[in-house]
Amino acid sequence: xxxxxxxxxxxxxxxTLVEIVLIIVIAGIAILPLSMLFANSSIHSSDARNATLAxxxxxxxxxxxxxxxxxxxxxxxxxxxxxxxxxxxxxAFAGYSRxxxxxxxxxxxxxxxxxxNVTVTCANIPAVxxxxxxxxx
Amino acid sequence: MVHExxxxxxxxxxxxxxxxxxxxxxxxxxxxxxxxxFIEAVKTYQFMDAEKGMxxxxxxxxxxxxxxxxxxRDNTSISAASATTLTFVDRSSATxxxxxxxxxxxxxxxTKSGSSQSLARGVDSLAFQYWKQDGTAATPVLSPSxxxxxxxxxxxxxxxxxxxxASFGSVFVRSL
Numbered sequence: 001x002x003x004x005x006x007x008x009x010x011x012x013x014x015x016t017l018v019e020i021v022l023i024i025v026i027a028g029i030a031i032l033p034l035s036m037l038f039a040n041s042s043i044h045s046s047d048a049r050n051a052t053l054a055x056x057x058x059x060x061x062x063x064x065x066x067x068x069x070x071x072x073x074x075x076x077x078x079x080x081x082x083x084x085x086x087x088x089x090x091x092a093f094a095g096y097s098r099x100x101x102x103x104x105x106x107x108x109x110x111x112x113x114x115x116x117n118v119t120v121t122c123a124n125i126p127a128v129x130x131x132x133x134x135x136x137x
Numbered sequence: 138m139v140h141e142x143x144x145x146x147x148x149x150x151x152x153x154x155x156x157x158x159x160x161x162x163x164x165x166x167x168x169x170x171x172x173x174x175f176i177e178a179v180k181t182y183q184f185m186d187a188e189k190g191m192x193x194x195x196x197x198x199x200x201x202x203x204x205x206x207x208x209x210r211d212n213t214s215i216s217a218a219s220a221t222t223l224t225f226v227d228r229s230s231a232t233x234x235x236x237x238x239x240x241x242x243x244x245x246x247x248t249k250s251g252s253s254q255s256l257a258r259g260v261d262s263l264a265f266q267y268w269k270q271d272g273t274a275a276t277p278v279l280s281p282s283x284x285x286x287x288x289x290x291x292x293x294x295x296x297x298x299x300x301x302x303a304s305f306g307s308v309f310v311r312s313l
Contacts, residue, residue: 038174042181049188049302052196060290060307067288067309073270092292093303 047125050095054120054128057090057098061118062130065100069134076136079114090120097121112136188302191259191295195304198245198257202291205233205247206308215284218277220264223289226280228312237263241296261296265289286313 015023065084068074084100103115114134121127152160208227209215217224217234224234234248237260244255245263267275268288278285291306 035174038178038181042177042184045181045185045188048185049192052192053303053305056196056199056305060305063307063309064288067268067307068272070309070311071270071272071287074272093305 050122051125054122057096058118058120058128058130061098062132065116079134095122187297187300191297191302194257195293195295195302199291199304199306201256202235203306203308206289206310209310209312212283212313213280215286216280218267218279223265257295259296261301262294264292284313
């Protein structure tokens with residue numbers, strides 16, 4: 001491709017157009033994921049906050065159930081699915097959904113054990129589930 | 138000297154001015170592109186740092202309120218219970234109070250036996266809510282009467298610049 005200059009000697013040792021285009025393409029490919037990394041870090045910067053709040057909302061619901069279980073006005077028999085409808089979204093917390101589920105009871109020595117799961121979901125983070133057992137004792 | 142000036146010299150093997158200019162222009166374009174990326178990264182860092190600080194404050198305050206509330210002496214110990222103030226006597230007979238002035242940016246104050254300290258900086262919104270044994274909202278009956286409060290929830294939002302972080306806590310007070 002290189003035409004020898006009138007001065008003679010070896011062909012001019014510069015880059016050809018093809019070489020430069022190649023370099024640009026390779027550099028572009030290398031930089032693209034790097035810039036994506038920055039974009040990703042901004043998108044996920046709120047994940048920690050969302051996960052913290054999700055855990056707080058799950059714990060708060062569990063505390064509510066504990067209060068209900070111990071309440072003279074409610075008690076253990078109040079802990080059934082019908083009394084805890086799913087919240088979507090949770091009041092004052094747009095984007096967060098919360099649900100309460102009960103596993104099949106088990107009985108030991110006349111005491112009923114009820115497993116309770118509180119699950120909170122929010123976009124981009126794994127669902128947060130808090131589990132505990134309540135007894136009829 | 139004259140001979141030297143007249144003798145045609147070999148061209149010096151350096152960069153020409155246009156070449157240098159091109160290098161400078163190309164280098165500055167690349168630098169601008171990268172600095173934009175760098176500035177973005179710094180902004181993200183500052184955002185996350187502010188958020189981390191507020192999250193820490195909010196979690197600490199929620200935890201502290203919950204733990205202190207579990208030390209309420211009995212059901213006649215609550216002397217003030219509004220959305221922004223909660224005052225009670227604890228098991229060591231000390232008067233404990235949580236209060237926020239209601240002005241965005243003010244601190245959540247914890248007062249025990251007259252001395253105050255800040256639990257959370259820059260509170261944007263705070264709401265204590267009180268619930269009865271049957272789960273309905275309580276319009277708190279206060280000391281010296283026996284209170285109807287069974288459970289307390291705390292909604293808190295902290296602010297720093299234009300960023301906010303919300304938190305929520307629920308406390309079943311066993312001694313009530």
